[in-house]
């Protein structure tokens with residue numbers, strides 16, 4: 001049975017696509033056959049973050065409309081051989097993602113994938129709804145910042161009442177909190193909500209904390225999911241997160257400020 | 271290293287604490303169903319509270335709503351908490 005996982009948040013720019021790319025890559029690196037789908041119709045991005053933008057021939061909407069087969073549209077990753085990407089369409093037609101169409105594609109994927117990761121667009125409109133509707137589990141990506149936390153809470157409310165398994169009375173979407181762009185230094189100064197604060201407000205289990213990291217930008221510059229950068233804090237945080245998702249115990253790292261040298265204190269600022 | 275602090279103006283209001291307090295309220299409001307339910311809900315709640323208060327003294331939060339979706343229907347659940355000794 002394939003597991004469908006939506007990466008969602010409500011708010012834009014919090015790290016959903018970054019998380020989808022690294023999470024899917026991590027699952028695949030662990031040997032699980034994984035597909036990652038960009039639901040952000042009109043604003044595709046996942047292809048760039050995965051470094052496959054020049055190989056997109058057909059997209060999600062082409063498959064839904066029967067203009068291409070799933071096999072033609074799935075892009076096989078060049079670095080991890082159990083990983084496949086389905087790009088979003090650049091069409092501006094908001095109704096391109098029909099519920100029947102999405103369901104058909106997910107069912108077909110479920111025949112030979114273990115994990116299907118759905119990268120949700122921002123908002124709570126149709127695209128975001130389609131990404132979460134069929135989910136078994138959800139990574140709720142949140143930044144330690146008021147509007148992001150409130151939007152996450154809103155999304156949790158929608159997941160618990162409107163997702164397919166909830167609506168049909170078949171159970172509940174399993175929720176995981178992913179706190180990203182975390183700055184331990186700013187938390188220490190009382191300038192930023194702490195992990196504990198966010199956990200208390202949202203009241204869902206914490207899957208991982210990803211620190212604010214320059215590596216995220218440099219990796220995205222070259223189309224490499226940050227999890228493939230083993231030298232970066234963000235990459236390691238995503239690796240731990242994937243391991244935890246797969247049921248392993250991993251202590252949370254990067255929750256406190258790294259010790260700074262005197263020089264960086266003097267010249268690097270606070 | 272205290273002389274370093276000397277040069278960096280240190281004004282430390284704990285804004286994270288303020289953020290948390292505000293969020294707790296905002297989220298409670300959202301979960302009460304008032305934020306995303308039908309537009310008439312706040313007014314309905316006010317009026318119901320007024321009616322209840324004709325008979326008994328109750329606090330502001332005595333009337334609680336939640337809006338749920340069940341089998342394709344919006345279900346409005348209304349809870350009125352009465353004090354132990356009316």
Ligand SMILES: Nc1ncnc2c1ncn2[C@@H]1O[C@H](COP(=O)(O)OP(=O)(O)O)[C@@H](O)[C@H]1O
Nearest residue numbers: 012013014015016017018181211212213216217
């Ligand atoms: N942990 C992080 N550290 C630094 N920058 C990050 C981090 N996570 C995401 N970003 C940056 O934030 C921006 C938005 O990320 P993205 O994944 O596209 O968000 P979303 O898909 O939620 O809109 C991007 O510029 C990305 O590089």
Ligand SMILES: [Mg+2]
Nearest residue numbers: 016017040045
């Ligand atoms: Mg995105």
